[in-house]
Amino acid sequence: MIKKLTAFTFLTLLSTFGFCQNLDAEVDKIYQVEDNTPGFSIIVSKGEEILVEKQYGISNLDYDIPITNKTVFDIGSIAKQFTAYAILLLEEQGKLSIKEPAYKYINNLPQYQKGNPTIEQLLNQTSGIKEVDGIAGIADLTKNDLLTQSQMMNFITKMTSLNFKPGEYFQYTNSNYILLADIVTKVSGKSFANFMQEDVFEPFGMENTIKKSSTYTIIKNRAIGYVKDEDNFYKSHLHAFVYDGDGQVLTTPKDMFKWHIGLQKIKNQHSELYKKMHTKAKLNNGNTIDYGLGVEFETYNNYQAFGFDGMILGGFVSKYLYFPELDMMFFTTQNTFDSDFEDQFFKLVDLYIPKNNFNNETKNSGKVKKVKLSKKELKLYEGSYLFAGSDVETIKTNTIQLKNDELTVLTTDGVEITRLKSMGNNQFMFNDKLVVFDLESNKKSYKYYDSENQLPWLFKEYNPTTYNEKELKEFEGQYFNADFQISKKIKLIDGKLFVFSRNGAWKNEIIPLEKDAFDYSSDLITFLRDNNNSIVGLKIIDVLFKKI
Template identity: 85%
Template sequence: MNITRTALILLTLLPTFGFCQNLDSQVDKIYQVKDNAPGISILISKGEKILLEKQYGISNLDYDIPITNKTVFDIGSIAKQFTAYAILLLEKQGKISIKEPAYKYIYNLPRYQKGNPTIEQLLNQTSGIKEVDGIAGMADLTKNDLLTQSQMINFITKITSLNFKPGEYFQYTNSNYILLADIITKVSGKPFAEFMQEDVFEPFGMENTIKKSSSYTIIKNRAIGYIEDEGDFYKTHLHAFIYNGDGQVLTTPKDIFKWHLGLQKVKIQHPELYKKMHTKAKLNNGNIIDYGLGVEFETHNNYQAFGFDGMILGGFVSKYLYFPDLDMMFFTTQNTFDSDFEEQFFQLVDLYIPNNNFNNQAKNNEREKKVKLSKKQLKLYEGSYLFTGSDVESIKINTIQLKNDELTVFTTDGDEITKLKPIGNHQFMFNDKLVIFDLKYDRKSYKYYDSENELPWLFKEYNPTTYNEKQLKEFEGQYFNADFQISKKVKLLDGILFVFGRNGAWKNDIEPLYKDAFNYSSDLLTFTRDNNEKIIGLKIKGIVFEKV
């Protein structure tokens, strides 16, 4: 940073820093918590000084216990930072190399046809290993069921295919970090929770941080997680999740501050470790992604920042963000699931960090200008398209039709979603996302790029299928998966096909999509046939059930 630029930044920030004591009321306006409602805990620092530490709301609604600076929160995926640091610590000690294949330490990890992910690719979320969360659901397990490390590893290692060749795309999954936890246990010779306590939390002085390893553990000052529905709050706390690596860490804002300060010391004492952790990863094609080793990168008000988010359906939302140019850190954590938390978080940041007009390095990502296509050319793209979902995304269906000389995307109910703007070479803009069509003579398709570095969603043209009752009865039967020792029963009731799980306790109706394919709670369920067209099994999320 040159002297002139530094001076300009400081001059910009001086009014804010000079009146920090007057910002309390403005912070209160952002976080207006109702009486007898879950709340939030906040910490803001500059350098080694805490600028603001505030709490709002109730940590336990049963007993009307207020949130204090000692209340511990489940911080969700922010725990991945600790897992990444633990792996790099073991590497610094000469016990592993992150360039090694992960199967060297996880013996039952499949040898994948598309390639074998390295430990580093687990860390930077480019392994291609499928997300485990939905697989647990297919195994008839809910958020109230005990989910252990061995169960989750079993789910992950029983899926023998990858979503893509390792290093080809970025895809965030919890599976990667659950596997890393097993590597830490194997290499260190200690249970994961014990290693984290003795080798990470205690050296950083994090006295009020714990890795949950039992659903029966007493955790002092623990906040309970909630979700709001029509003005009422309900407990959604995930007491029974005790697996490792991707979350299940409870802490306080003050301990996150200690973690943050500790990382600054690591930067000085072990610069190579710090640099590995805080360097953006690179894909096989050379593209750089906004993810390091347990670190997410973003830009706000034209300042570079990095940190991590944690959002879990158990009712907790947290965000840790550090602006290195300003040496400012922001952390908020709350015990109610709220999708608007990020908007509030950045309103808080904006009180302290004004827009940096002296460092406006935003790139102009404007696509090619719109091109003109004839009606005849546009009609080539019309059709009904289906994305059959993935382990992280649900089924999506739309129809593309020409309307007023523009290609328009509609829902299956006929509601308009957007208009496609042609930019050339079978490429269109779907709002601010790129789609690329492939006009094969037998079956048209298009790829939707949510991000250029992530696996695109493939939409294929399809013809919706309908069945009569006689045809639907053909799918009835009992289906069994030996790996997980679970079964699904398919039965026709009043003209509707249902899938029963959990020994008949649950049932979900399934809607036909195309031949032998059904929508099963927004996941794709496909039936398989033998050479004689006899149904012999079904498949959901890569899990195969044989008909018995």
């Protein structure tokens, strides 16, 4: 059922659309590019009508090839929508149920102690399965190395523990969708690339869309990805990433328009499939998250919208967003990495969608009622705290001190970060985030809630440690992980400890944090001892290495 607009809003929109033909110059201002630089390809539609389709800049700087409406871009994680649709299509055909445990369809997937994620929990990113990207990094693989589906599956299935009980939190990982691609392959009897081509792209009329499956495949009209360093552009294209499910799809804005229109037809022809895909998921506690099955939800100008973002360090950024109340779709893609791309994207949206002042919801003022604590009470929270990092976050440290009757959070170098505002019951506001302290355990700690529906960061009190050269020498040795067939050599050079990787080709200094724990390029490396206090191994993001 289409929502009714107020008369004023409808007339405002009608006026805006009436001037669409005069917006070209305004769009051009947003997407100005210099000569011989990467650029953009964009499309805006209302219903089945394309309002604007434009291209700017160069797709290949080596050969000065302009971006055209046939240029294909790597759209990164937007590809997860296609994977989610593929799973739901197989369910529609009676070949699986998303309520089933994922291990039923995935060879070697562990049956975890915390519970077995369902296919649906893979789809809505609540499975608890660890992110594979960090594991690949520990295995000394970079964006220039060949990364295949079998490699990534090996990494994922060798991780035998979950970050949390399935359904307890939302945690976005690529691992979930790599696993889903394996399910598509097993259930369909086709390679993932062939299934996507024959059962998704072709039925939607997406003739310029391809799932990359080989480093050697010729992809017609492919844009090259770039990053900018000061005033120069450098190629950073991820040619060697050929695994499945989470990305590696190249397409054009016109084909994304066909995908969008096709989904609206699916809404009428297969309403249950569409509804599942576009319904916000719920956690075990009943909380609703802004994520469906391959779909992200957001609000802009007081209108509800859904779509997906795709950001690749290999040099591509894309965004697809649909406003169902207005039946308007926006898609932009570019072949240079830009972490601030949304500012530009929403400038485009603002040209076509006026602010809706009639759907304002009553919101809390956001003011926190501060609870006054005595100096004695505040001093209980003082200390140095360490977040040991995770498969998706780097390690973080800070110090909390009482200054001028306020708890002040400082960097380890003494620079003030913020001041905590007490809310009582061991709860404080860290800027606009909630932190909750535990003073009862053997070691003080606090949980930092970046989002109420995501796994909180656990900061534990620690004692910063330094070592002399003799003490550091104890950590030297060769360490090996049999599952991934990778080794790390640790050697003392000029009073500093270094980790040598890739047969000695790389080395990274490790910095002491506390006893047996070091900062290893923003990951935590922890040394393990036996009952005789001898070092027998080390651990990085739960990957164990035995000293040999």
